[in-house]
Amino acid sequence: MDFTAKTGSAATVRTDCAIVGVYKDGRLSAAAMEIDAVSDKLVSGLVKSGDFRGQAGATLLVHKPAGASAKRLLLVGLGEAGKLDLKGWRKAHGAAVKALLGTGAKEAFSFLSSETVADADTYTLARHAAEAAEEAAYRFDELKSSLDTPPPVFGKLAMWVADRKSQSAASTGFKHGQAVAEGQSLARRLGNLPGNVCTPTYLAAAAKKLAAAHQGLKISVVEQAQMKKLGMNALLSVAQGSRQPPKLIVLEWRGGPKQKAPVALVGKAITFDTGGISIKPAPAMDEMKFDMCGGASVIGTMATVARLNLPINVVGLVPAAENMPDGLASRPGDIVKTMSGQTVEILNTDAEGRLILCDALTYSRRYKPSAVIDIATLTGACVIALGHHLSGLMSSDDMLANELLRAGIDAEDRAWHLPIGPDYDEQLKSNFADFANVAGRDAGAVTAACFLNRFTRDLSWAHLDIAGTAWKTGQAKGATGRPVPLLSQFLMSRAGVA
Structure with missing residues (x-):
């Protein structure tokens, strides 16, 4: 338009x-x-x-x-x-x-x-x-x-x-708004595609197409064989019940000074989530094609960054896999060793998003990021807590959390700050591994964030649970493209352009 x-x-x-x-x-x-x-x-x-x-x-x-x-x-x-x-x-x-x-x-x-x-x-x-x-x-x-x-x-x-003086400000506003809208529309399209089309391989191809369209946007894809060498066993455990090979998509934008540490965005992309062996109930299972909306939002945000040629360094990481029940699928009670060396007891195979994210968060360390933000349709508990209006925000860094909250207000894509801490973290105890992948029903969104925090202890880290905001149900069913506006505003503010 x-x-x-x-x-x-x-x-x-x-x-x-x-x-x-x-x-x-x-x-x-x-x-x-x-x-x-x-x-x-x-x-x-x-x-x-x-x-x-x-x-x-x-x-x-x-x-x-x-x-x-x-x-x-x-x-x-x-x-x-x-x-x-x-x-x-x-x-x-x-x-x-x-x-x-x-x-x-x-x-x-x-x-x-x-x-x-x-x-x-x-x-x-x-x-x-x-x-x-x-x-x-x-x-x-x-x-x-x-x-x-x-x-x-x-x-x-x-x-x-x-007056004419205002036209210049409006022109800049239109430029920024269209760039955000372009990224949001891309995220919506990827989210709306069905699971038989938008596989991890398709998602990687879409990211490659985006990189080809924008000079300065680089892409690499970590394949299954390399994941095994890296010890990304948590990510691999989710994918092992599917015929679709997993991918770790990495988009790099170097618009800032070379010595400046990048912001890392890590987006969950389960291209279809049956729940695995802990299979989901049939009603509304079709909406589990939206379980890759966190990854879609990272790809969409990178599109906005590239279109605006933002003077900032950003790395987008999208771990992509399909969670299916199969003779090779992970079982409840299985224990895997993550890329970080920590071991996890998989008590529920439907808590798979945190398993692909934890290895991607560990992988992000090689970029020595100034901040790491993961985005995921992670828990139904967040929907119970906040409904479909606000995304859940949890962080180990109050300054980073405040930046994201401010960005959400400015972008009209708001989040709400939820707590994390040792008391919640205790709920992840396991008799057989370093910790479990679930901690019971109480404070489920918070304990999921605590799980991720175990892989980001010395990082400036924040987690956005978008399970309630990534898509709409009913007659208006479809992906929303959130939180592309929030993330874009956060990066634009850090880059000093808005």
Whole structure:
């Protein structure tokens, strides 16, 4: 989608559609008042009649508004007056774009940016306008033999700014927003692909394609034979029940000074998770294709980093495997020696994500990272704790945790800080190995993080449990691409560009 920033009046702008806001109490935005003044009180009349109530995210399309120069008028609800924040504004903007995608409008002019939005400047509004628009426009229909609806013709969006000076800030915002949206869309696509298509081999090929498209992005893949030599027995134990060979995908971006230690992102990619011998119940098992969304988010974030040519060093590691039941599959009670030399008793083969992550975290040490962040659809316990709104954040470094929390707020991709510590760590005790891979139902998300922390003791480390945020269920079922916005903002902030 093309984005531009322009000045102008809602009443006189020539466009396929003028987008204006209305508040819940019936108060018209400044742009809506401009339209109202030239259209014989069209907007206020719709409000008084009850045809439009200004509910947050509601839309109403009016064709050929009398007196206005625009071919269409789109009213968008902004919720309660005086309480419009970035989240609400972004929701309104996304709703507007979604409404226009089903019309014949090819372009539109949004005046929603003329409203006062708490803690948001021109750059921020432009960036989130681009992200919300691309998110609304995303479609996954590549595997359908015929399309339910034709592709939309809408592809250009102008955003109102106060003056020419603001256009520069908006232009930067659009650039950053589109780069984040590109990475998020890539993560969504990889997540939405079925397990029979998106295997570990496919995921490695997708990463190679990404690297080929961006100069400076390097890729290497650790294959099964090399994993055996390295002693990555935890990762290998997960894959041994599958005919699909595991991969450790490594993407390197060296945009910063050579001597500067990189940030390492480690993303869990179980391309399909049956639970192994500890097999999952049948209902909703199809959604276990989303168990690779942590790895997809790392690949998507690396796409954003490369597109923006960020002046920072980043290494993305994606351990990829399929967890299947088979005569060779790991059994409950099996003990494996990890790459770190520590031994793990596998009490539950459905707690496999931490097994592939622990060897990848150990492997990340060779890059001497300044920080290590792992991202995983790790535990159902995190969904119980936080639902589907916030990602769980656990860390051994409060400063790193605060950076990630701040990035989540700025990106509107929020996380919540959960504890870890010795008391929880005690629950991982094993009679037969150094520790077990599960610790019972109590505080399951926290003890899973404690398991990972045993492989990151002297590192600045954080863990993002995205089990509740990586995909949606029901009619809206599909990958969300989270936490690409959070990770991208974190790296952009560290690089000093946003």
